[in-house]
Amino acid sequence: MVMGLFDGLLGNATEANHEEVKQELASVLIPEEKINLAFKLVRDLVVFTDYRLIVVDKQGFTGKKVDYKTFPYKSISRFSVETAGHFDLDAELKIWVSGAAEPAQYLQFKKDKSITEIQQALALAILK
Template sequence: MIDFGAQFTKMSNADLGEANALLDGLLLDGETVHAAFKGANNYWAVFADRRLITVTAQGMTGKKREYSTLPYSSLRATSVTTDAKIELWFADLGFAVLGGMSMPYRLRLEFVPDVDVRALERFVVGKIL
């Protein structure tokens, strides 16, 4: 499962064709990619119409990859900053419980300045409201 402390930094726009090839066999029938971003350490964040898919490279060569699905239905809050950062707060993922209550998990994505994070946040918020 995704390491919520992972460094999704310097995320820049990626080619949708490259993202579709990266996710070959993982997308559901009829599911489409809305936006894709590639960052430092070969990390990916792919915003599909039903979920956010993160891809992290592992190992010395980075050829081993971990794919994690974060459904928009688990997204509880978002935050966007003017310096091109988005924070997404996910709950109901079945993880650590504190005092009988599950804790939301924060995923921070830091983009290069030319990424329109406001448009991306509007897309995400449209999936949860």
């Protein structure tokens, strides 16, 4: 438990409980939409459903203000993953949507295996 909290504070993504995420996103999910994979980054979430990628950005000191970004898999044109190195400890994921020159979403992770799992899930979702 302490290590999970410590990982969250450092920005490492940890796999989130699907039932808890489903309850938290009850007003966002459509009927019968299933959560396939969910990661927690401190207070934020990266959620893969059977239809889309949802990025939940909790803002402000209390986290009551929430930005929900939805990326239907069919609109994601490309993505890039930059792994962490010896001196640059951050891994990065950038997501582009069709027609955009700049990334629509930029996520930063501390050095951990979650970035690999996330890019594999994203590749599976958009390439199938």
